[in-house]
Amino acid sequence: MTILDKIIADKYLEVQFRKRLIPSVQLEKSVLFERNTVSLVNCLKNSTSGIIAEHKRRSPSKSIINTSFNVFDVAKGYEEAGVCGMSVLTDGKYFGGSLDDLLAARSSCNLPLLRKEFIIDDYQLLEAKSYGADVVLLIAAVLSQKEIKHFSEFAKNLGLEVLLEVHNEEELEKSIMPSIDLLGVNNRNLKTFEVSLDTSKKLATKIPNDFVKVSESGISSVSAIKELRTYGFEGFLIGENFMKTEDAGKSAKEFIQQLTL
Numbered sequence: 001m002t003i004l005d006k007i008i009a010d011k012y013l014e015v016q017f018r019k020r021l022i023p024s025v026q027l028e029k030s031v032l033f034e035r036n037t038v039s040l041v042n043c044l045k046n047s048t049s050g051i052i053a054e055h056k057r058r059s060p061s062k063s064i065i066n067t068s069f070n071v072f073d074v075a076k077g078y079e080e081a082g083v084c085g086m087s088v089l090t091d092g093k094y095f096g097g098s099l100d101d102l103l104a105a106r107s108s109c110n111l112p113l114l115r116k117e118f119i120i121d122d123y124q125l126l127e128a129k130s131y132g133a134d135v136v137l138l139i140a141a142v143l144s145q146k147e148i149k150h151f152s153e154f155a156k157n158l159g160l161e162v163l164l165e166v167h168n169e170e171e172l173e174k175s176i177m178p179s180i181d182l183l184g185v186n187n188r189n190l191k192t193f194e195v196s197l198d199t200s201k202k203l204a205t206k207i208p209n210d211f212v213k214v215s216e217s218g219i220s221s222v223s224a225i226k227e228l229r230t231y232g233f234e235g236f237l238i239g240e241n242f243m244k245t246e247d248a249g250k251s252a253k254e255f256i257q258q259l260t261l
């Protein structure tokens, strides 16, 4: 059993429990459920940096990254740094995140927020909307083509944008559909945790230009971004590189200053 299999098995149990705790109808009555979302696609298209900065306390590949930050300050810092969007990991068991982190980020900044989660149920999309997300992640490695279509259409009906994540050509082929807004290539092999930007470079030409292309994971230098841009990438998801420092916002600011020199 891979770590991804374990995460998904746990997620099914967790979602069943959460559904009983807060029924869908209650989520739909929340104030944020009525909120007009902000488009990450538009922000990326009009951006000079393309950075989507992540709040990430720990991960299966790196264990603890940073548990001392306050998510309010991180969100504010990222916004002041000039990032395009913020990704908030909401999985508790493997990443130390929560929906309260998403809510805290929402209350602290106006950036488009990505709920970074392992989506396997409509209920999680209702949660995403009612806790302030603008975008949701769907991971092709754990979903069938039918599920990708269903979840992406469900998300779009809620006004959420959809970032579909792939690791290889097979996943890409089953994922190309009009209800997807952004196509992300994850440079981290989720079975071995090896990171290689070559994954993005290899898949770039196979992604139709109607999608905004996002390169995810293992990005730690300005030169890497400059190179990925030549392959058509407009978005760059960065977590650990900012979160491992003493001040994630300051680190993002310095990074963007170098990038836009």
Ligand SMILES: O=C(O)c1ccccc1NCC(=O)[C@H](O)[C@H](O)COP(=O)(O)O
Residues within 6 Å of the ligand: 003, 054, 056, 059, 060, 061, 062, 186, 188, 190, 193, 216, 217, 218, 219, 237, 238, 239, 240, 241
């Ligand atoms: O980061 C992990 O170890 C991981 C393991 C299993 C599934 C997902 C995982 N990460 C989620 C992400 O996609 C990253 O947090 C995101 O792309 C940022 O990556 P990085 O800049 O390398 O922190």
